[in-house]
Structure formats: C-alpha cells, structure tokens
Amino acid sequence: MTKTYPKASRPSLDDVSVAIEKGEFVFFIGPSGSGKSTIIKLLLHEVAPSSGRVVVNGKDVTTMRSWRVPSFRRTIGCVFQDFRLLPNRTAYENVAFALEVIGKTKAVARRVVPEVLELVGLGGKEHRYPHELSGGEQQRVAVARAFVNRPLILLADEPTGNLDPDTSVEIMRLLDRINRTGTTVVMVTHDSNIVNQMRRRVIEIDTGRIVRDQARGVYG
Amino acid sequence: MRAKYVLSEVLVGLWRNVTMTVAMIITMAVSLTMVGASYIMYRQVGQMEEYYYAKLEVSIFLSPTVTEEQRLNLRSQLDGDPLVRAQDTVHETREMALENFKRIFSDAPDLVSAVTAQDLPESYRVKLKDPQQFEQVFNRYNGQPGIDQIVDQRRLLDKIFKILGAVQKLALVAATVMALAALMLVGNTIQVAAFNKRREVAVMKLVGASNWFIQSPFVLEAVFAGLFGSILAFLALVAAQFLLFQGSLQSLTELLTPVNWSTVWEAFGLMTGVGALVSAVTAWVTLRFYLRV
Numbered sequence: 001m002t003k004t005y006p007k008a009s010r011p012s013l014d015d016v017s018v019a020i021e022k023g024e025f026v027f028f029i030g031p032s033g034s035g036k037s038t039i040i041k042l043l044l045h046e047v048a049p050s051s052g053r054v055v056v057n058g059k060d061v062t063t064m065r066s067w068r069v070p071s072f073r074r075t076i077g078c079v080f081q082d083f084r085l086l087p088n089r090t091a092y093e094n095v096a097f098a099l100e101v102i103g104k105t106k107a108v109a110r111r112v113v114p115e116v117l118e119l120v121g122l123g124g125k126e127h128r129y130p131h132e133l134s135g136g137e138q139q140r141v142a143v144a145r146a147f148v149n150r151p152l153i154l155l156a157d158e159p160t161g162n163l164d165p166d167t168s169v170e171i172m173r174l175l176d177r178i179n180r181t182g183t184t185v186v187m188v189t190h191d192s193n194i195v196n197q198m199r200r201r202v203i204e205i206d207t208g209r210i211v212r213d214q215a216r217g218v219y220g
Numbered sequence: 221m222r223a224k225y226v227l228s229e230v231l232v233g234l235w236r237n238v239t240m241t242v243a244m245i246i247t248m249a250v251s252l253t254m255v256g257a258s259y260i261m262y263r264q265v266g267q268m269e270e271y272y273y274a275k276l277e278v279s280i281f282l283s284p285t286v287t288e289e290q291r292l293n294l295r296s297q298l299d300g301d302p303l304v305r306a307q308d309t310v311h312e313t314r315e316m317a318l319e320n321f322k323r324i325f326s327d328a329p330d331l332v333s334a335v336t337a338q339d340l341p342e343s344y345r346v347k348l349k350d351p352q353q354f355e356q357v358f359n360r361y362n363g364q365p366g367i368d369q370i371v372d373q374r375r376l377l378d379k380i381f382k383i384l385g386a387v388q389k390l391a392l393v394a395a396t397v398m399a400l401a402a403l404m405l406v407g408n409t410i411q412v413a414a415f416n417k418r419r420e421v422a423v424m425k426l427v428g429a430s431n432w433f434i435q436s437p438f439v440l441e442a443v444f445a446g447l448f449g450s451i452l453a454f455l456a457l458v459a460a461q462f463l464l465f466q467g468s469l470q471s472l473t474e475l476l477t478p479v480n481w482s483t484v485w486e487a488f489g490l491m492t493g494v495g496a497l498v499s500a501v502t503a504w505v506t507l508r509f510y511l512r513v
Contacts, residue, residue, distance in 0.1 A: 044426075066431075073428030084426075086419055097420075100225065101429035149427070 001052030003038055011050070012038045014208035020186065022152070025179045027195050028188045029219060030205035036188040039205075040157045043186065044076065045069050057152055074102055077146030077154045077183075081161035083138045085130045091117065091141045092126040098145045112148060120144045120174055136167035143174055147183070154178060156187040160194060168194060192219035229437035230444060233413045240409045241445060247402040248449025252495050253456045254395030256487035260457070261388040263483045265381055273351045276373050280344040280361060283368040290366030298346060303357055308347040314340050341368060399498070402449075406442050406499050407506045413438055414510050421511060435507050442503035446495035453495075454488040 004011040013035040020026050028036045041047045042054050045061045054061040057075055064072060085094050095116060096109040117126055120140040130138050139159060146154055156175060160168035172194055179185045189195065195202060195218060202217030203210060212220065234241045282291065299306045312320070317340040322332050348357060354372045362370055414421065424434050461479060 070425075070428040070430045073426065076428075078426050084419070084423060086423065097423065098427040101424045101433060102427060103430075103433070145423075145427070 001042075001049050001054060003035075003042060003047065004050045005047075011208050013042075013049075013205075015052075016205070016208070016210055017052075018203060018210065018213070020184065022184055023179070023182050025176070025185045025198070025200040026187070027198070027200060027202045027217075028186070028205060029190055029192075029195060029202060031190065033207075034205045035208045036190075036205055037157055040078075040155050040186070040188055043153070043155060044078065045072065070102075074149055075152045077149065077151035079139070079142050079146050079154070079156040079159045081158040083130070083135075083142045083162075085138055085141055085145075087130055090127045090129055091122060091133065091137075091144075094130070094141055095145045095148050098148055102149070113144075116144045116148045117141075119147075119177075121170075134167070135163050136170060139163060139167075139171055140174065143171070143178070147178055151183065153184045153186065156185065156189075158189055158191075159187065160189065160191050165193060169197070172198060195219040226437050226440065230440045233417070233437060233441050234444065236416060237409060237412055240405070240412060241441075244402065244405045244409050244442075244445045245449045245452065247398060247405055248446055248495055248499070249452035249456070251395050251398035251402045252450050252453035252491040254391045254398060255494055256453055256457050256491045257460070258388050258391035258395060259487045259490055260479060260483055261384055261391065263486070264479060265384050265388070267480075268377075268384075269381065272377050273374070276347070276351050276377070278346045278348060278354060278357060279371045279373070280346060281341045281368040281371070282343060282366055284341065286342075286366035290364075294344065294361075294364065294366065297361075298344060301357075301360075303348055303350070303353050305347045305349055310345040312343045312345055314338065314342050317342065403498065403502050406445065406502045409445075410438050410442060410503045410506045411510055413441060414507065425511075434511065435504065438507055439500050439503045442499035443496050446497075446499035447492060450488070450491040450495040453491050454484075457484055457487060 001013065001016050002011050003013040016035075016039075028039055030036050038047070042049060043056055043061070045054075045064060049062060052062075056072070059072065061072070086097065089097060092113055095113045096106075099109045099112065100106070114123075114126065117123060120143050122137060122140050122144065125133065125137065128137075130141070133141065139162075143159075154175070159175070160171055163171060168191065175185055175187065176198070199216045199218070202212065202214050202219070204212040204220065280294070282294075295309075295311070298304055298309050314337040318335065318337040321335060321340060325331050346357070348354065351374055354374060358370050358372070361367060421434055461481075461484060
C-alpha cells in the first residue's frame with residue numbers, strides 16, 4: 001500500500017504492508033514525518049491510499065462508498081494528542097454526545113456513560129467541564145468517548161504527547177485494560193519510555209517504509 | 221430526541237449569527253416578493269386575455285353616405301363569413317351609438333348635450349371566432365363601398381398587455397439578481413455556521429454520525445430562512461394587494477381585472493416552495509464542499 005499526498009515529493013507511506021490481528025496491541029513508532037499518522041488517517045478512511053488496499057474488520061476501506069463510512073467509523077474508537085473534547089460540555093456530556101449523534105437514546109446514555117466513566121477512573125467527576133480537569137483526566141474522557149461504543153479497534157494518535165510521564169503511564173494502563181477486553185489497539189507514538197515498558201509489538205517506520213516489525217519490541 | 225436536538229441546533233445556529241440571518245431573510249424576502257409578483261402578473265395577463273378577448277369586437281364603421289343596399293350587402297357578407305360569429309353581430313344604429321355615448325360620458329353632460337345622433341357613425345359590431353385573425357377580416361372588408369373604417373379593439377389591449385409583460389420580465393430579472401445575492405448569503409451563512417460548530421462536526425464525523433445527521437441542522441437553518449422570507453414576501457404581496465389595487469391604483473382596476481385572492485395564495489405556495497427548495501439545495505451544495513467526509 002502506498003500513499004502519496006498531492007504536491008509531496010516522496011510518498012508518505014511507500015509500499016507498506018502490515019497485517020494486524022484481532023486483539024493485538026501495536027505501536028507504530030518513528031520520527032516526525034515518517035508517515036505514522038497517515039496510517040491512522042488511512043484506517044479511518046480520512047484519506048485514501050494512492051495504490052494498494054486498506055482492509056479493516058474484513059472490509060475493504062479503499063472501495064468503500066462514502067455513505068457507508070459513518071457506520072464503518074462506529075466500529076472504531078479514536079484518541080488524539082489534543083484530546084478533542086467539546087469545551088462547553090461536561091465529561092458526561094462529551095461522552096454522551098458520541099452516543100446521541102449516532103442515534104442512541106438518552107436512556108441508553110444514562111445507563112452506559114457512568115459505567116464507562118467509572119471504567120476510565122473518572123467516577124465522581126462526571127459533571128466537570130474539560131477546563132476543570134487535568135490533562136490526564138481530559139485524556140481519560142477522550143478514551144471513554146472512544147470506547148463507549150465498544151469499538152473493535154481503538155486508534156490512538158500520540159495519546160500521551162501532551163502528558164507528563166506519570167500520567168502517561170496511567171493512560172497506558174487504561175489502554176492496556178481496554179486491550180484485554182478484546183479490543184485491538186493501534187497506537188502511534190514516539191514516547192520511548194512507554195514502548196519499552198509495554199513490551200508489545202512494535203512497527204518502526206522511517207521515511208514511509210517499515211524498517212522493523214518486532215513482536216515484543218522496544219523503542220530501539 | 222433527534223427532532224428536538226436538530227431543532228434546538230437550528231435555533232441556536234440562527235441566533236448565534238443573527239445579523240447574517242436577518243440579512244439572509246431580507247434578501248430572500250425581496251427576491252421571493254419579485255417571484256410572487258411576477259407570477260401574479262403572469263396569471264393576470266392570462267386572465268385578462270381570456271376576459272377581454274371574449275368581449276373583443278371589431279367595429280366596422282359605416283360612412284355617413286352609406287346606402288341601404290350597401291348596408292344589407294355587408295350584413296349578408298358578414299353572416300356568411302366563416303371567421304365571424306354571425307349570431308353575435310350587432311348593428312349599432314346612430315341612435316344606439318348615441319345611447320352608448322351618453323352612458324360612457326355621463327360625467328360630462330355638456331358634451332352629451334352637444335352631440336346628436338347624426339354626429340355619430342353607425343357600425344357593425346362583429347365578434348371573431350378567433351380574435352387573432354383580425355388581419356384577414358380587415359383585408360377582406362377594408363375599402364368596400366360604404367365602409368368608413370375598421371377598428372380592432374385588440375390593438376388597444378395589446379399595448380396594455382405589452383406593458384404588463386415588460387413589467388413582469390423586469391420583476392423576473394430583479395428576482396434573479398436578488399436571488400443570486402440571497403444564494404451567496406445563504407452559502408456564506410452556512411459556512412460561518414459550520415465553522416462555529418467545527419469542533420462538534422469533527423467529533424461527529426469521528427464517532428460515525430451519519431452525514432444527514434451532521435448536515436441537517438445546517439440545511440434546516442437555510443430552509444427556515446427561506447420559509448421565513450417567503451412569509452415576509454407573502455405579507456408584502458398582501459399589502460400590495462390592499463394598497464395598490466384596492467387603494468391608490470383603484471382607478472386602474474377599471475382596466476385591469478381584479479387580482480383574485482386565490483392567485484395570491486398560489487403565489488405564496490410558489491414562493492414557499494422556491495424559497496425552501498433553493499435554500500436547501502444551496503446549503504447542501506455548500507456543505508458538500510465544506511464538510512468533506
């Protein structure tokens with residue numbers, strides 16, 4: 001699979017081929033501009049590959065009709081470095097929003113949201129606004145929002161990029177716990193400490209090519 | 221829940237951007253008023269044509285020196301003419317012409333008393349099966365002995381119809397220009413609205429909200445403006461109906477047939493449809509460019 005952005009002199013991802021099994025925990029590492037984030041975008045169908053195929057959950061994303069994309073995305077949860085919470089909504093409302101906009105009723109939200117907030121360790125802080133929460137807590141809200149639909153895959157684009165090392169470890173524990181429920185976790189990072197601690201599969205990318213794919217790897 | 225959510229999003233969206241909303245509604249209203257007025261004029265011309273053409277006559281005025289033989293000859297010619305509705309042909313004698321004259325100029329007794337039957341020409345009032353065929357009838361009878369002149373009332377009306385037609389075209393042009401401005405305003409308002417809600421939209425896309433769910437509040441905002449504009453346009457037309465046709469321009473109504481209320485309602489329907497549809501399509505097209513999946 002190759003992805004070349006328009007106006008780019010070289011492909012962002014050059015003839016990359018990766019298979020990730022259900023339930024795996026995978027790190028994509030590499031320097032800035034190596035093409036790590038492009039992988040997340042490809043998996044979300046935010047961009048299409050220039051050539052080759054992207055298959056997610058047995059569905060070929062490459063040929064997917066645009067009207068099918070929303071229901072496809074409901075099977076994927078997503079967490080980002082900048083949290084992407086809605087500032088004018090409380091933790092509860094942020095998570096409930098993800099349910100309501102895909103047509104779930106308020107009753108469902110009332111049942112599910114406290115559960116998942118409890119799971120991420122935010123019990124008792126449901127009615128705080130994002131600016132009343134620490135960075136780590138905000139990222140927990142984001143994880144709760146990504147996980148509330150019980151997705152098959154959780155994509156995390158540098159989820160610890162804005163957090164201090166201790167908080168990062170807590171977030172990683174959370175992602176690990178989510179992974180143990182059977183959810184595939186794909187995480188893009190250049191946080192070497194975390195990769196070294198987790199000892200999970202590591203795929204290293206440099207200038208668009210895979211240079212290493214190691215089952216219980218370290219940052220190297 | 222969904223309907224309530226969408227509705228509150230629409231109202232909040234319109235209010236957050238209230239100056240733009242007002243501008244959008246006003247341009248929409250002006251444009252739709254033009255559309256409605258032009259429709260009413262179109263219907264009016266049609267109605268008047270029907271109304272007047274049924275009554276139109278060709279007047280064949282006889283010369284003062286006409287002989288009895290010429291008169292009878294002309295009559296039998298008219299009765300046998302396939303272009304003429306023979307049963308409606310009326311011979312207006314000088315006395316009848318005087319009666320009509322008195323009736324028409326009853327406001328001016330001086331004039332009436334100065335005129336005698338001998339001053340007025342006698343004539344045949346002829347109705348044509350098809351008013352368009354005046355030229356043929358004219359050519360057939362013009363210049364025959366005993367005929368002074370032949371007058372087609374349609375010519376007089378045609379001038380009025382031409383004026384009405386021109387006004388209608390003008391209104392359509394104005395409507396188009398205003399509509400263009402309204403469309404750009406709608407597009408811009410929707411862009412601003414989408415920008416104001418970019419965080420929400422980004423999250424909705426991410427968690428897999430359907431496209432219509434993301435787009436419908438924006439489209440409905442535009443539709444709401446269109447509907448509101450059409451209501452204002454309707455009120456403008458109703459006001460025009462009262463002020464112009466039943467007020468200062470009432471003297472014209474002797475010439476113009478009155479505008480039916482049913483026509484005004486039809487115009488309202490048209491304006492509502494056009495306003496809502498056009499703004500919905502504009503909003504939708506704007507979003508296609510602005511909110512790529």
